Amino acid sequence: MEAQMSKFFESVGSFFSGGDNIPWCDRDIIAGCEREVAEAATEEQKNDSIMRLSWALVHSKQTDDVNRGIGMIEASLDKTTSPLQTREKLYLLAVGHYRNGNYIQPDWRQASSLKKAIEDKIAKDGVIGIGIATTAVGLIVGGIAAALARKK
Numbered sequence: 589m590e591a592q593m594s595k596f597f598e599s600v601g602s603f604f605s606g607g608d609n610i611p612w613c614d615r616d617i618i619a620g621c622e623r624e625v626a627e628a629a630t631e632e633q634k635n636d637s638i639m640r641l642s643w644a645l646v647h648s649k650q651t652d653d654v655n656r657g658i659g660m661i662e663a664s665l666d667k668t669t670s671p672l673q674t675r676e677k678l679y680l681l682a683v684g685h686y687r688n689g690n691y692i693q694p695d696w697r698q699a700s701s702l703k704k705a706i707e708d709k710i711a712k713d714g715v716i717g718i719g720i721a722t723t724a725v726g727l728i729v730g731g732i733a734a735a736l737a738r739k740k
Contacts, residue, residue, distance in 0.1 A: 610683060613647035638664065639676070646684035658684040 621641035628634035645657025668674045
């Protein structure tokens with residue numbers, strides 16, 4: 589029970605501290621993806637391999653890798669035919685720019701209002717989640733107290 593409470597408070601703390609939950613990728617995975625691109629037999633396999641390599645690059649801790657991934661995605665974005673693939677590439681571009689610290693331009697009102705809307709939604713969902721968790725903990729503690737009171 590104590591371990592669960594510890595995890596709960598840790599998750600609440602990380603929510604309010606704004607921790608980075610985007611995964612990191614190491615050089616071994618990037619090297620494997622590069623080999624996969626080089627060994628691709630068909631154009632479809634090559635495109636899939638390039639997509640995985642782009643993912644690995646923008647999730648790297650190395651700025652050069654992130655910039656390379658951004659460049660690869662930007663170069664392939666206009667060749668995309670599927671709306672799903674376009675969405676995936678735009679997400680990877682956002683991750684890459686986030687990793688480089690290129691959040692938004694201060695004078696771009698649309699991005700600023702979108703950022704505020706997202707932050708408001710996250711805060712609202714977080715408060716609701718904390719309320720639900722607090723209620724659950726209260727019910728558990730109340731149940732334990734009632735059980736102990738019956739035993740006496």
